[in-house]
Amino acid sequence: MGLLTLTSCKDRNAEELNAKLANGNLLSAPTTNSPSGNISNPAATADSNDPDNNDPNNKFREIQMLEKQGHFASALEKATSVVQAEPKNVSAYIVRGHIYTEMNQLDQAGDDYRTILQLDPNNFSAKFNLSELKLIQKEYDDARIGFLALESNPDWGDLAAYKVFVCDLFAGHEDVAKSEFDTFDKAKQNASYYYSKATWEFYHNRPLVAQTWIDAAAWMYPPKKVYFYSATLIDFGYLKPTQQSDQLH
Numbered sequence: 001m002g003l004l005t006l007t008s009c010k011d012r013n014a015e016e017l018n019a020k021l022a023n024g025n026l027l028s029a030p031t032t033n034s035p036s037g038n039i040s041n042p043a044a045t046a047d048s049n050d051p052d053n054n055d056p057n058n059k060f061r062e063i064q065m066l067e068k069q070g071h072f073a074s075a076l077e078k079a080t081s082v083v084q085a086e087p088k089n090v091s092a093y094i095v096r097g098h099i100y101t102e103m104n105q106l107d108q109a110g111d112d113y114r115t116i117l118q119l120d121p122n123n124f125s126a127k128f129n130l131s132e133l134k135l136i137q138k139e140y141d142d143a144r145i146g147f148l149a150l151e152s153n154p155d156w157g158d159l160a161a162y163k164v165f166v167c168d169l170f171a172g173h174e175d176v177a178k179s180e181f182d183t184f185d186k187a188k189q190n191a192s193y194y195y196s197k198a199t200w201e202f203y204h205n206r207p208l209v210a211q212t213w214i215d216a217a218a219w220m221y222p223p224k225k226v227y228f229y230s231a232t233l234i235d236f237g238y239l240k241p242t243q244q245s246d247q248l249h
Contacts, residue, residue: 003098003132004125004156004228060095072103090116094125106133124153128160135163136235140171159228162192166232169203191221195229202238210238 059082066075079096086092093112100109110133116126131146144167150160165184169177177200184196194217201210214233218226233239 003101003129060091063095063099067099067102072099075099076103088119090120090123093119094129097129101133101136106137109133124150124156128156131163135167135232138170140167143167144171158190158192162195162229163232165192165196166199169199170236191217191225191229194220195233199233199238202233202236207238214239 063075063078063082066072066078076096076099079092079099082089082092083096093116097109097112097116100106100112110130113126113130113133116123120126127146128150131143131150134140134143134146144164147160147163147167151157151164153160161180161184165177165180168174168180181196181200184190184193194213198210198213198217201207201213214230217229230239234241
């Protein structure tokens with residue numbers, strides 16, 4: 001699933017952080033709502049001389065490992081304890097929202113993202129992920145509204161535009177999707193150009209042609225970018241998760 005983990009629309013390290021998520025390292029950026037930048041990790045040994053203990057993301061390492069191993073209930077319990085310890089820590093809600101999504105508890109995930117927006121009304125990740133939840137549930141028109149409002153973002157606007165295209169195509173608004181498809185065709189330098197081509201071909205039952213566009217994108221762009229565009233095609237069953245994993249390494 002193509003959920004984002006950046007905690008602010010101003011986080012310039014967003015791609016790096018989301019790449020870590022894509023590679024199975026569930027990390028979040030520190031937030032202004034949590035001044036200390038640290039929540040104790042029950043499994044960690046406090047050592048001020050250990051540089052890892054100065055990493056604000058280290059607090060989520062045990063949670064990430066549990067989630068990666070499929071121990072979702074344990075990961076959720078620990079994430080909830082972090083939320084309870086620091087109820088204004090945006091990162092904690094982002095991490096827990098991801099776990100809820102993996103557990104297919106989408107209403108709870110949505111509640112966490114809405115809580116983030118109460119704490120940080122401009123939080124791009126929460127806005128994007130709420131739209132992603134709508135897309136997962138095939139509520140295409142509602143998802144489209146959310147993604148459309150994010151197209152101006154300098155870092156993730158192209159991905160949002162691609163998601164708008166996906167919403168229109170799968171909602172049956174093929175004429176609208178075609179006009180967006182033509183816009184991507186003119187831009188060419190964006191990843192949405194390749195992935196709109198692939199999605200269009202998959203949708204029209206031409207998987208071999210679609211795969212050539214996927215392969216081209218994998219050659220043109222780093223795995224961290226490929227991950228988030230491929231996620232939708234995986235969710236729709238056009239790509240296998242193993243293909244996604246191969247692209248990340």
